[in-house]
Amino acid sequence: MCLTAATLAVYWPVLHFGFAVVDDRTYVVANPYLRGGLTFRGLGWAFTTALDQWMPVTWLARMLEVQWFGLNAGTHHLVNVLVHIVNTLLLFGVLNRMTGARWRSASAAALFALHPLHVESVAWVTGLKDVLCVCFATLTMGAYVRFVEESAVRNWRSKGFYGLTLLFFALALMSKPMAVTMPFVLLVLDYWPLGRTRWARAATGERVRVGLGQLLKEKLPFFVLAAASCGVTLWGQRAAGVVASLTELPLRTRLADALLSYVGYLGKTFWPMGLAVYYPLNVRSFWPSAMIAGVGVVGITAVVIWRARREPWLATGWVWYLGTLVPVIGLVQVGSVQLMADRYTYLPLVGIFIMLCWSVPAGATSRQIWKPIICVATVSLLAICAVQARIQVGYWKDGETLFRHALDVTRNNWLAQCNLGVALEEAGKMSEAIGHYEQALQIEPDYPQAHYNLGNALLKAGRLGEAMEHWSQAARLRPDFAEAHYNLGVALMGQGRLPEAVDHLEQALRVRPDWAEAHNSFGAALMRLGRGPEAVEQYEQALHIQPDSAEFENNLGIALAGLGRLPEAAVHCQRAVELTPDDAQTHYNLGVILVKMGRIQEATGQYEEALRIRPDFAEARNGLARLQSAH
Numbered sequence: 001m002c003l004t005a006a007t008l009a010v011y012w013p014v015l016h017f018g019f020a021v022v023d024d025r026t027y028v029v030a031n032p033y034l035r036g037g038l039t040f041r042g043l044g045w046a047f048t049t050a051l052d053q054w055m056p057v058t059w060l061a062r063m064l065e066v067q068w069f070g071l072n073a074g075t076h077h078l079v080n081v082l083v084h085i086v087n088t089l090l091l092f093g094v095l096n097r098m099t100g101a102r103w104r105s106a107s108a109a110a111l112f113a114l115h116p117l118h119v120e121s122v123a124w125v126t127g128l129k130d131v132l133c134v135c136f137a138t139l140t141m142g143a144y145v146r147f148v149e150e151s152a153v154r155n156w157r158s159k160g161f162y163g164l165t166l167l168f169f170a171l172a173l174m175s176k177p178m179a180v181t182m183p184f185v186l187l188v189l190d191y192w193p194l195g196r197t198r199w200a201r202a203a204t205g206e207r208v209r210v211g212l213g214q215l216l217k218e219k220l221p222f223f224v225l226a227a228a229s230c231g232v233t234l235w236g237q238r239a240a241g242v243v244a245s246l247t248e249l250p251l252r253t254r255l256a257d258a259l260l261s262y263v264g265y266l267g268k269t270f271w272p273m274g275l276a277v278y279y280p281l282n283v284r285s286f287w288p289s290a291m292i293a294g295v296g297v298v299g300i301t302a303v304v305i306w307r308a309r310r311e312p313w314l315a316t317g318w319v320w321y322l323g324t325l326v327p328v329i330g331l332v333q334v335g336s337v338q339l340m341a342d343r344y345t346y347l348p349l350v351g352i353f354i355m356l357c358w359s360v361p362a363g364a365t366s367r368q369i370w371k372p373i374i375c376v377a378t379v380s381l382l383a384i385c386a387v388q389a390r391i392q393v394g395y396w397k398d399g400e401t402l403f404r405h406a407l408d409v410t411r412n413n414w415l416a417q418c419n420l421g422v423a424l425e426e427a428g429k430m431s432e433a434i435g436h437y438e439q440a441l442q443i444e445p446d447y448p449q450a451h452y453n454l455g456n457a458l459l460k461a462g463r464l465g466e467a468m469e470h471w472s473q474a475a476r477l478r479p480d481f482a483e484a485h486y487n488l489g490v491a492l493m494g495q496g497r498l499p500e501a502v503d504h505l506e507q508a509l510r511v512r513p514d515w516a517e518a519h520n521s522f523g524a525a526l527m528r529l530g531r532g533p534e535a536v537e538q539y540e541q542a543l544h545i546q547p548d549s550a551e552f553e554n555n556l557g558i559a560l561a562g563l564g565r566l567p568e569a570a571v572h573c574q575r576a577v578e579l580t581p582d583d584a585q586t587h588y589n590l591g592v593i594l595v596k597m598g599r600i601q602e603a604t605g606q607y608e609e610a611l612r613i614r615p616d617f618a619e620a621r622n623g624l625a626r627l628q629s630a631h
Contacts, residue, residue, distance in 0.1 A: 006110070090139065137347060146161040275392055278416050482512040493528070514545055523535040
């Protein structure tokens with residue numbers, strides 16, 4: 001109860017927060033597959049799309065949220081907080097079951113619940129993938145502990161718990177692929193606290209010793225699932241164009257980044273100040289720091305090995321920390337080039353908390369004189385964490401607050417400058433937004449997202465020529481930047497430069513073949529080039545992706561009418577009228593097709609309806625007059 005109450009007290013403000021600029025718009029608000037809640041179409045999409053990660057369980061959870069609560073940001077935040085509380089209680093239960101150390105387990109769980117580094121995963125709506133992944137990862141550990149207990153007596157229940165362990169691991173992978181390191185975590189738990197190897201005693205009683213070969217054989221199905229998840233994730237990230245090549249970021253730079261991140265996360269664990277949503281990576285000047293960080297990591301590892309026999313929890317905690325960070329430590333650089341991200345510590349810090357809580361001498365906790373001192377120290381530490389976490393939660397109130405804080409605590413942060421521009425643009429502060437995009441490009445001139453965003457802002461400011469220049473730069477710097485190609489294609493089409501427009505729209509669809517608006521615009525460009533049959537194909541593709549679009553139905557109807565396929569054209573234009581009964585243009589278009597089919601009375605009704613909606617609709621008035629004079 002105390003853990004739950006303390007966690008709620010820290011995170012309660014998020015119930016009044018909106019969607020943050022960072023990914024919340026793309027992943028949730030503007031995602032057409034989520035808007036309808038849980039649908040068969042959405043189910044298919046969840047299991048077949050990767051975006052930058054394959055995480056169908058997270059998508060299904062999101063669909064259920066939308067189904068039950070709509071796009072109410074407060075309830076989405078509440079779900080994150082509740083899952084975080086569940087994770088805290090599960091972690092306490094698993095640690096206590098493995099070690100029998102109730103107060104140490106409670107302290108580790110409390111640090112997990114209240115540490116400021118975990119705020120990003122909980123206060124960010126998109127962070128649902130983190131909290132869900134750790135939920136199933138903790139359940140994986142819990143089921144594995146039961147498997148170990150039952151396997152000691154070799155009954156049928158051990159097989160059931162083994163299957164349950166495998167199921168929870170699969171669900172963790174399908175929530176976020178960062179769980180790929182769980183097979184190694186299970187091996188580490190075999191060492192301590194489960195004591196299944198000859199190198200360390202079990203934390204509670206004696207365990208049946210198992211040979212290393214048997215332990216690895218047990219984990220083989222887990223390694224197979226992890227390898228499959230890695231393959232799917234890399235495929236999705238490469239398809240999305242977010243994996244940096246070795247040319248862009250050499251291996252030695254990645255190694256230096258990894259060493260700095262390991263030490264940087266440790267520093268922020270023990271001194272959680274200056275936390276930011278983005279930590280920019282400066283690849284030009286960090287080698288001396290990386291060398292020092294490397295010495296630090298090697299030194300801590302040496303001490304852990306030296307103390308392993310007497311204090312095996314140090315080895316478990318340290319290997320847990322190092323190992324679970326491997327997927328996100330920078331060896332494979334994904335997305336925007338940044339040194340670290342607070343959300344990446346959500347699972348790894350459990351290892352550090354184990355090292356801390358089990359390193360308190362047993363004699364000190366058993367002596368009456370030391371008990372109140374340790375209790376006061378623990379409560380004070382947790383109170384400091386809670387206060388700092390509550391302050392950090394406040395920065396997630398909205399995008400502008402979040403990114404201004406990031407700029408306050410970091411230097412040369414082009415990522416924060418760019419995202420602050422997005423937040424200001426959404427707030428209608430266009431001139432300020434343009435200024436921050438320009439500042440981002442002053443720091444990092446080759447940042448394609450800043451060029452793209454600046455182009456969008458300049459378009460809204462009526463500066464189309466400058467906007468096109470920046471979209472061109474974005475597409476040049478990142479050839480698979482579908483949105484930049486799309487904007488260029490639409491702008492070129494508006495200028496009558498149709499062959500160039502077609503090239504850019506084709507490139508956009510090559511990257512994002514399921515983009516309905518791009519198919520629609522491509523169809524419009526093909527129509528203007530006189531390539532009617534190809535235009536029809538594009539409109540049909542757009543409708544297949546987004547079936548309830550009156551615009552796509554209308555455009556397809558017009559294209560079919562141009563090919564003389566009038567009955568089909570009438571069906572699609574009628575559907576457009578049904579979808580938007582108050583749109584005068586769709587009534588008029590249907591009327592034109594009905595005239596060509598000789599259905600004069602119905603056409604008259606459509607013209608009259610168009611004029612009722614829009615009395616100054618000249619084309620509809622002229623069409624109606626011609627019908628009346630002819631009949």
